[in-house]
Amino acid sequence: MSYAHPEYLVETDWVAAHSGDPKVRIIESDEDALLYATGHVPGAVQVDWFSTLQHPLRRDFLTKEKFEEVNSNLGIGNDTTVVFYGDKSNWFACYALWLFQYYGHKNVKIMNGGRAKWEQEKRPLVKDVPSYARTSYQAKEADSSIRAFRDEVLKQSSSKKPLVDVRSPKEYSGELISMPNYPQEGASRGGHIPGAVSIPWAQAVNEADSTFKSDEQLRALYEGKGVKPDGEVIAYCRIGERSSLTWFVLKYLLGYPKVKNYDGSWTEWGNLVNAPIEK
Amino acid sequence: MSLPPKLQEIVDDFASMTRQEKVESLIAYSESLPPLPERLQAERDKMDAVPECMTPVQLIAERQADNGIVFHFDIPPQSPTVRGLAAILANGLNGSQAEEILSVPADFFAPMNLEEAITQQRINGFIGVLAHMKQASLKLVTSK
Numbered sequence A: 001m002s003y004a005h006p007e008y009l010v011e012t013d014w015v016a017a018h019s020g021d022p023k024v025r026i027i028e029s030d031e032d033a034l035l036y037a038t039g040h041v042p043g044a045v046q047v048d049w050f051s052t053l054q055h056p057l058r059r060d061f062l063t064k065e066k067f068e069e070v071n072s073n074l075g076i077g078n079d080t081t082v083v084f085y086g087d088k089s090n091w092f093a094c095y096a097l098w099l100f101q102y103y104g105h106k107n108v109k110i111m112n113g114g115r116a117k118w119e120q121e122k123r124p125l126v127k128d129v130p131s132y133a134r135t136s137y138q139a140k141e142a143d144s145s146i147r148a149f150r151d152e153v154l155k156q157s158s159s160k161k162p163l164v165d166v167r168s169p170k171e172y173s174g175e176l177i178s179m180p181n182y183p184q185e186g187a188s189r190g191g192h193i194p195g196a197v198s199i200p201w202a203q204a205v206n207e208a209d210s211t212f213k214s215d216e217q218l219r220a221l222y223e224g225k226g227v228k229p230d231g232e233v234i235a236y237c238r239i240g241e242r243s244s245l246t247w248f249v250l251k252y253l254l255g256y257p258k259v260k261n262y263d264g265s266w267t268e269w270g271n272l273v274n275a276p277i278e279k
Numbered sequence B: 001m002s003l004p005p006k007l008q009e010i011v012d013d014f015a016s017m018t019r020q021e022k023v024e025s026l027i028a029y030s031e032s033l034p035p036l037p038e039r040l041q042a043e044r045d046k047m048d049a050v051p052e053c054m055t056p057v058q059l060i061a062e063r064q065a066d067n068g069i070v071f072h073f074d075i076p077p078q079s080p081t082v083r084g085l086a087a088i089l090a091n092g093l094n095g096s097q098a099e100e101i102l103s104v105p106a107d108f109f110a111p112m113n114l115e116e117a118i119t120q121q122r123i124n125g126f127i128g129v130l131a132h133m134k135q136a137s138l139k140l141v142t143s144k
Helices: A012-018 A034-038 A064-073 A088-102 A114-120 A150-158 A169-173 A215-223 A242-253 A265-269 B005-015 B019-032 B038-043 B080-093 B098-102 B120-143
Strands: A024-028 A081-085 A108-111 A163-165 A232-236 A258-261 B058-063 B069-074
Touching: A012 A024, A012 A081, A012 A108, A012 A114, A024 A088, A034 B019, A034 B080, A081 A088, A081 A114, A088 A108, A088 A114, A088 A242, A108 A114, A150 A163, A150 A232, A150 A265, A163 A242, A215 A242, A232 A242, A232 A265, A242 A258, B005 B019, B005 B080, B019 B080, B058 B120, B069 B080, B069 B120, B080 B120, B098 B120
Parallel strands: A024 A081, A081 A108, A163 A232, A232 A258
Antiparallel strands: B058 B069
């Protein structure tokens, strides 16, 4: 057995061999955006999940036009292979990949193990920021089949379809509502969406080198909790970044056909008037 | 209320920097943060398991003979932003008296215009680290 769609994952070796490949663009996407400036994979450019990928006013992603501009500036063409990597076991790399998919960029990959593995292997990190010839990128209309909004989540919950809560156990149980240092990420209520099962994201990765667990391990993990490949699955966390990792695992490593990421996540649900909550 | 002179100096420095200089300076601060001294390793208190999104910040405050307070940090190298912010605070406040530290306004960093270099979410780390430092200072002076 192997992963359902192994073409969505590359190893550090592959990235090292393709860092100068004009058909490939390597993108670093971190929780701590300063990491890129401390040294990055040679040839890699940076996107920041917040300043690059969010809408400047609304709580939403950047618009399709803005996405086209970002890609054009990074020298990404419609047929460029885009490889993402980042800190924290590739959370924000998966988030960026998910957003690229949302706007129709199909040829995307995650570097297995992310920054942590690259560093562990003592591979080179450079500080110079490369620039690439501008392109005229054309995005597709947003693909709503991979993004869940609250009404859909409510329906999913009331019809008892699988919801995966990937937050830490204390967030799931409701003991912990908000993070003292993250005032924007608070919620006024704690708990989880009724019917959601708790499968913390970290269970999908190997702690030692941040790589993904094997397909057998992953299948046992999710199917063991009743999250089966048939039917629709929605994953959520607090702001949608950890759950984009779980979304990636379910969709590409295990091949579940219908998986959505609920990026509103707990910062929306836990503040939503009248939304049902379980503790 | 005026800031301790060293901290004021750093704030003024940043205020006059370009975006790129701010990024480089934050990284330099981050790299300058010394490791937790050997003798304090055992005192790393078991902080609450920090929710995984957050950078674990370990902090120890010590009182010197003149009652000035010195801070030691333990922050992983994978979190240069928080390390940088902590190093700025340590550089700006080490040796200050508890009252001086307690009177640093929570928004002291506004004139640094850090939002040019790092996102607002990250800048809020300042608020968190400073709050930690104030708590530790208060604990020192109240415990004698």
